[in-house]
Amino acid sequence: MDPHLLRTYVTVARLASFSEAARELGYTQSAVSQHIAALEQDLGAPLLTRRPVAPTAAGERLLEHAGPLLLRLDAARADVVRMAAAPAHGLTLATTPTALGPGVLGALPAAGVTLRVLTRDEIPAAVATGTADLGLVDGLAAPSDPLRLPDVAPLTTHGVAEEPVSVLLPTGHPLAGRTGLRLGDLADARWLDAPDAALPLAHLRGANGGGAFRPALRYEGTDLRTLTALTAAGHGLTLLPRSTATGIPGTVAVALTAPRVVHRTELLHGGAPRGAAAEVVRQLVERA
Amino acid sequence: MDPHLLRTYVTVARLASFSEAARELGYTQSAVSQHIAALEQDLGAPLLTRRPVAPTAAGERLLEHAGPLLLRLDAARADVVRMAAAPAHGLTLATTPTALGPGVLGALPAAGVTLRVLTRDEIPAAVATGTADLGLVDGLAAPSDPLRLPDVAPLTTHGVAEEPVSVLLPTGHPLAGRTGLRLGDLADARWLDAPDAALPLAHLRGANGGGAFRPALRYEGTDLRTLTALTAAGHGLTLLPRSTATGIPGTVAVALTAPRVVHRTELLHGGAPRGAAAEVVRQLVERA
DNA sequence: CCACTCCATCAGCACTGCTTATCGAGCATG
DNA sequence: CATGCTCGATAAGCAGTGCTGATGGAGTGG
Structure with missing residues (x-):
């Protein structure tokens, strides 16, 4: 193998064509x-149907x-x-839209930083392959519980922040006046399903007791502003960390009181951060 | 690469010898x-010191x-x-010592089953590589939360059982008369650290609020009987699922009431279980 | 019915990756 | 201090792998 x-094999499968794959990979057809024949012989099973591929x-x-x-x-x-x-003089930081709190921003050097907003799944991969020097991921977790991250490679994680979770409601919403909300109160609400921009509802599956949420609209992308605009327009509720949920026009942020979960953000890096990256890690970890 | x-490379590193590795791998020195030279040139960095290796x-x-x-x-x-x-006529089941409850045993066919008791980490690997057809892993988790398993490969998991957790104490222990114990009551207790036989204390790290336990004795191995004999002899307490903790001579099992964790066991299998394995999966999953 | 596309197959060739043989460095021994 | 031994590096040679270019057969549209 x-x-x-x-x-x-994967490019042939993706392009559904031997010739196209050959062109992309710089081989002959x-x-x-x-290659495919060798793989199939090695594994002792046909991997592709031809015509169509x-x-x-x-x-x-x-x-x-x-x-x-x-x-x-x-x-x-x-990694090796x-x-x-030699340590690169720049620093690339991959982050989810909701992970970048004010505390982190303060620890970054004044110049030479590249920020890259990615999907939750993409961040460990980016850090592992060196596309980014550091990664920030966030998610919902029980207090002081680590996040569940896909282990694409032996990465080091540090918790850097925990804060309460808020439900973002449009100003006119019947529940907008509450001081706190339990998840049970929202069982019948319409939710925006935005796994890459907001906090993914799937994280609450376990805590919810099995009742599935009704996603009203699925939002794919990492832009928070259009997402909040959607909830302001009444297309559904959104789960956000408190600090980013407050002060958004047309919306009200209400604390989520049950289940007891927090918004946790963790810092990711590979084996040995060097140069500017090491400095940022040191500052953020010391503070926590 | x-x-x-x-x-x-890994065998050379393990044996600390080029010649030994050559012998083991069936190559010449x-x-x-x-090989090593090629790797080092490819990665652009020395990987081994020679003399000593x-x-x-x-x-x-x-x-x-x-x-x-x-x-x-x-x-x-x-997997491929x-x-x-062709589906093998036998069935190999890998399990931890504490995962094999009576419910599972009932679902197994009368003949042709090989049981293999392994470490928690070894089980996903065994199932992934086909060493075992099915795997049973257990651990501590919040109710209806999935276990945290290392993802060595895309495996399918099904929760098959949840039951209360008990603390195993020697009969003479001051707390042996209690009807329930909170973890806080046991902060000063001596624990047996037996990650492969009993429930690993590390799982409680988060729930414990940061206070580390004092492991009195570390036990490596998968034999439950000698482990329980150790706690009976007063060498330290052990965390076990209730059903396996009751009725052990010289010991008393007391329910763990806080934090609210359960002993959860999950069934693991690869892509498409066939033959006898498929039958067992069907039975266990339907019941749950 | 023909032209075209697409994958399989064949022949040829360069190069990789192994072996055997030899060398040099470190280390113990007499 | 010389000798013999072990261990890893290096050189030369050779077989087999893995690529290219050319050709063949099957399906498809005009």
Whole structure:
């Protein structure tokens, strides 16, 4: 199971074409064909149907494995190379939209920082492969419980902040006057399902006792402003950390009192942060 | 980064010898030397010091990556091959000592079952690589919260049982008469640290509020009987699921009332269980 | 019915990756 | 201080892998 073969397999599956994959990978069509044949012979099972080109059941299974595998491979290479290479003078920080609190911003150096707003899942991958030097992820958790992160690579995590969670409601909402809300009060509410911009409702699945939420509208993207505009317009409620939920025009933020979860943000980095990254880590961890 | 090179690297690091590694891998010493040289050139950093042979800082880092990586690779191969191969007539079930409740035993077929008691960490690996068809893992969790399992491969999990947690005390213990115990009552107690046989105390780290436990004796192994004998002899307390904690000579089981955690056991399997395994999965999942 | 696209297959060739053989450095021994 | 031994690096040689370019057969649209 050569990673090269795996890589051509996933591109063939993605493009649904041997020739296209060959073009993208810089091989001849013949080579791609041989790669797939080699893989199929090695594993003893057909992976693709030809005409049309589509993964078989076994091939689907392999695809599920291939992504994380190639990611880990990249991560390993990046991690080792990072140890040897000179520390870059810049600093790249990957973050979710809701993880970047004022405390973190204060710890960043004045110049030379690149900020990159990504999806929750993309951040560990970015840090592992060296696309970003540091990562900030957030999510809902029981107080002082660590977040559940996909372990794409051996990364180091530090909790850097915890704060209460708020429900964002449009100003006219019947519950907008409350001082606190229990999740049970909101069982029948319409929610915005915005896993990448706000706090994902899926995190509450366990605490909720099995009752599924009714997502009114699914929002894919990382822009908080349009998301809050959607709740202001009455398209559904949103879960946000308190500090980012307050002061948004057309909305009211009400504290979530039950279940007892907090918005937790954690700092991620690879093996040995160097240069500016090390400095930021030191400052943030010392404070916590 | 050929997996072959990675494999020889880890064996060289493990054996601290090029020649020994060559013997174990069935290569010549020359080949091993060339493998390491190729890896070092590819990554642009020395990975091993020679004389004595030991990993450098970068090499240590690579070692951390290599294990999970090779494991995932095996898992991927096993998973795909499993789809194509005929369903084995036997059934191998990997389990922790405390996960095997009476409910599970009832669902097993009368003959053809191999039971394999392993460490918590070994079970996902065994299921992923096909060493076992099914796995049972257990641990402490908030009610109806899933366990935190290392994701070595895309595995499917089903919760199959939850039950209260008990503290196992020697009969003469001052707290043995209680009907329920809070963790705070036991802050000064001596605990047996037996992560592979009993429930690992580390799982309570978060709920405990930061106070570390004092492990009196560390027990490595998966035999429950000698472990319970140790607590009976007063060497320290043990955390067990209620059903396995009751009726052990020389000990008393007292319910743990706070924090509110349960002993949860989950069933693990790869992509598509076949034959006898599928039947067991169906039965256990339907019941839950 | 023909032209075209797409994947499989074949032949040829360069190069990789192994082996055997040899060397040099470190280390113990007499 | 010389000698023998172990261990890893290096050189040369050779077989097999893995690529390219060319050709063939199957399906598809005009």
